[in-house]
Amino acid sequence: MIDNKTVAVVVPAYNEENQIGHVIESMPEFVDRIIVVNDRSKDSTAEKVKALIPETGRTSSLPVENKVKKTGRYNRALDIIEELNEKEKAYFPPHRIINANADKDRLILINLENNSGVGAAIATGYKWCKDHQIDCTAVMAGDGQMDPDELFFICEPVIRKKIDYVKGNRLIHRSASMAIPRTRFFGNSILSILTKIASGYWHVSDTQTGYTAISLNALNAIRLYKIYPRYGMPNDMLVKLNIAFCSLKEVEIKPVYHVGEKSKMNVPKIILPISWLLLKSFFKRLWVKYLFRDFHPLFILYNLGFLLMFISLPFLINILINALSTGSQTPAQYLLIFIFLAISGLQSLLFAMWMDIQDNERLYK
Secondary structure (H helix, E strand, C coil), rough: CCCCECCCEEECCCCCCHHHHHHHCCCCCCCEEEEEECCCCCCHHHCCCCCCCCCCCCCCCCCCCCCCCCCCCHHHHHHHHHHHHHHHHHCCEEECCCCCCCCEEEEEEEECCCCHHHHHHHHHHHHHHHHHCCCCEEECCCCCCCHHHHHHHHHHHHHHHHCCCCEECCCCCCCCHHHCCHHHHHHHHHHHHHHHEEEEEEECCCCCCCEEEEHHHHHHCCCHHCCCCCCCHHHHHHHHHHCCCEEEEEEEEECCCCCCCCCCHHHHHHHHHHHHHHHHHHHHHHHHHHHHHHCHHHHHHHHHHHHHHHHHHHHHHHHHHHHHHHCCCCCCCHHHHHHHHHHHHHHHHHHHHHHHHHHHHEEEC
C-alpha cells in the first residue's frame, strides 16, 4: 500500500520463462497484488509463476468499502452499472484463475485459454483489479525491461495527486538516442506523433511504453474489453482515456534493453496497423467527445477542413494533368477555386488543431 491505498501490478507474459521469476521476486513491498496474465505461453511460464505463489506470501483480504446498496427509483443508474460490470465478463478472452486462494494470495496467476495479445492480457488483468477495487493498478512487462525501483514514481501521482493515468517516458531521458535501438527509436517517434493527433494528448511522447499506472476512476470510465488486443494497446488506451476526460502525467524513466529480454515486436510490421487504428480513433474521438459528450466548435472546423480539402482534390488533379500534358492549360478559374478551397481547408484544420490543443491542456499534468 501507499498512503493506505491499494496497489496492484498487472504483468502480461508470453514465453517469459527466463525472465518472469526475476520480475516477480523484484517487485517492491508496497505492491499488494501481482496479477500475472499468461497469454497462452508455449514454454514453462505458467509453471514458473505457479511455483512462486506460495513463496510470495499471503496478505490479508483487500479492504472493501462497507457500502450499503442503495435502492429506490433514484438509484437505477447504479444498478445498471453493476449489471454492466457483471455482463462485461463475457467479452473478455476466456481465462482461468489458477489460485486456490485468490482472495488472499499476493501473486495471482490468470491463464488465457487462447493467445489473445498483450492488450487483451492487460485488459483481463485490469478487469480483475477493477472488480477488486484496487486504487492504483500499474503495468510491468514480464520480460524484465522495467526497473522496479521506478514503480513508486509511476504510482505516486495516481495516489497522491489524483492523476488518472501515469505513463513512463524513455524518450526524454538523456540516454534515449543512444540506449534505444535505432529502429525502435524511429518507430516510437513516428507513432508518438500520430498518437498526439489521434488522442488529443498533444504533449505526450513515448507512446509505446507499457510502464503505466491507472486509477480506479479511470478503469471505471472506459470499456476495458474494447481495448485494442495487441501492440497498439497503449495508443488506443490514450484515445479512450481522452474521450473519458481523464488526466495524464508522464514520468521520466530509463530505457532498459539487453537484460535478457527477447523482443516479439516487429516494428515495420506493426506501424501500418497501428497507424490505421489511430486514424479511425481520431475520428471516433471527434464524434464521441466533441459532438455527443461535450459539443465544441472544433468539431465543425475539423470536419469543414477535411470537406474543403476533399472537394479541392478534383481541381488539384486537373491542374496536375494539365501541367504534365503538352499543350494543355488549366483555366484560371480552376486555379483560383483550388487555391481558395485549399487555403480555407488548411486554415480550418489549423484553427481546429489549435483549439484541440487548448482544450486538452487541462488534462495534461
